[in-house]
Amino acid sequence: MTSLRTQAVSDARTVLHDLWRGGKGWILLTVSAGWFLSIGGRYLYPSVLPFLRQTFGFDLTTAGLLLSALWFAYALGQFPGGLLGDRIGEGNILVISTAICAAAMLLVSVSVTVWMLFLATAAFGFGTALYGPHRFTIFTDIYTDRAGTAVGLTMAFGSIGNTVLPAVAAAIAGYATWRLGFGFVVPLFVVMAVGIWIVVPSRTSTAASEDGDGDDGDAAGASLSAASIRRLLSTVKRGGIPTVVVVHIALAFVSQGFLGFYPTYLIEAKGFSPQLAAVVFGLYFAAGTVVQPLTGMSKDRFGAKWTLALLAGVFFVGLVALQFGQTLPHFLLLTVLLSHRNGVGVVTNTYIADTLPTDIKGSGLGLLRTSWLLIGATSPILVGYLGDLGRLTDAFVVLAGVAGVATLLTLLIPTRSEEAV
Template sequence: MESSVPSEDRQRAAPSDNPRVAYRHQMLGLCTAGSSFYLAGRIVIPPLAVPIKDGFGIGNAEFGLALSILWAAYALMQFPGGVTSDATGHKAVLVGSMLISGVGFALLATGGTYEAFLVAALVTGVGGGLFMIVQFRFLSVLYGDNKGRAFGLSGGITGIAGVVAPIAATSIVGVASWRHPFAAMVVIVIAVALVLHVRVRERYVFERPALSAAVSRSIDQISSAKILLLMAITAIFSVAVQAVTTFIPLFMYEVKGLSLSMSGTMLSVYFLVAVVARPISGTLSDVVGRRTVAGSALVFSGVLLAYVVLVAKPFYALLVSFALFSWAIVSFSPAMDAYYMDLFADDSMGGAFGLARTFILFVGSTGPYLIGVGAETSGFANSFAIISGCLVLAGAMLLATTRAF
């Protein structure tokens, strides 16, 4: 594979080397733009749960199934995306994944049946899964030891999309079709693909990855007790995140009695907090330790989620406690993602991290369906309470084993 990305960038560009530093920052901006617009298109689905359910005549379980399919596809693309980027470089996967996401959004904008909605969710998940894993690898190569800060900045800025998109989506209900936001996203993600095509300094190299060797190397890297424990803990986090971001708007609407627009705004609060929390978490993990930051985030998020679900009643208490929960849980990813990248070898980083994320996110993809079923059998409160307990347990395990590994 040939790439015009300078080899020195695979470690850390010298601060005085302005062209290389400028290129790193430009790539950080482009990767962040891609993840932001993908998130915007995906995150409007939960706030639009009511009109989508009404339009297709489905219940919570069927709606949760669609989101689980999206996340399962997202998960299953992690390893293929990582292995492909190890073999061919980043450019082809970054550009191709944005185009696939555009197809998914187009299907969401036009599909007229529930079955078509499921297919659209599947394609959208494929595009996002390919993009996100390669983005992590690309930024890790460019930023070296400062990857935690880069991941935090990217995640924080991406959170702006999560702030704006739910508010914009719910504001158009009653004025225009719920499909219109997805039509807009088709144009935007194709534009991002074109800019990536022009600006990423790599040649297109189309090689078939050596899958058997890649699988063997990746399995070797993730098969230690240390990595398996980390994967189990991160899978619990993934279930919680998918469950919360899918059903918190509906929970706020049906259980807490908020209006449809205010329920969508609560999801925006989650991403607004992430704009500030993720860069702080990533930078802090570079300084005080990745496991300490990640473990503390899980413990606090579990306690705060229990309070949101079981205790918080006045609106101000609900808002403040949910904002604090959001701060805690979004602080986990920048620290833990950087920790995984610290552990994996450079030549198989994409495949190893991709295989780990495939397991993590595939388990996480069950979250929306499980909460949807749980909401219809025992109620939202009981389902979320179980998740809060699992978060506390996972965080305690991570903190307790910090010295053991």
């Protein structure tokens, strides 16, 4: 036992040294903190949704449309975000993203009509989308053997944001007003934009300078020529990328419907208070802070196939068992099982970013993320519509079925040895 403990400590020190050396650690911390706000801000919506419905008087279908507007905008911004990052630099696009989020969230907090709320929400979704692809590409640029671990840590920061920010927003909305529940993050976004500008290099990739000084913007991934698009499409058809994308599409569909209405499900189907539902909702992401770094290390060590199969399988089991939960301890345990979904993006995004050529890494990943997020964004509409029919529980059964199919599809992903052949 002593030798195992000593080895574990030694391995942990090696990992931390690899992540921190050469000033990379500050980049990791800053990008992670930005992701803490970016994704945490998006998940303010499910926890504050009951208060929005009370103020604006909309039903569950309209609530689903609001969530879908957020995720449609987030999906549509992925490819432009990746493309612009390839052209003007990954760090620069993160600064722009964070600044847009600050302005959009301010508009959300002062919305007085449903249309204003929808438009501000879409603007926020688009702003966060610009951040999406490059929290992966930056780390595959600066880390050679620890990209999965770095991405896992970054997504763990996001899970902390999803744990803390929705719970704080629900508490503020309950004791003061939902407007402050959104508005309190505005100054945080402003500070974060300045921090990213100071710490993160304007460009981490070498794509723009491989053929010159990098000022002409002629990198293959930075233009929309027919040739570059054909190359991009041919690249994403290689190896295990298509299967990984299909798995992620299915799980994205399940995830958006589940996360968008999990607090509402706990309130309306299980009798929880909004504040308690927000706490259980936060546990999903709190557990993710453990799942995601472990997922990154598992992916680096054992490969994408079996890591993804385990994550999808446990998520599926949690969704099935959710129908039989009755008490708070049941839902706390089930939420921990469901939290394994948090690790899926670590595997799929890192796998794709590692596989794509450097000069089209951002635009390629952005294009793929747009495809799966667009499909995933339709899920809240379906769940909300079924909820208005009094069939919210049935909607969660449908989501469980899709997760089961995704679990089986992971078995088709090639292993490392098969890809090397």
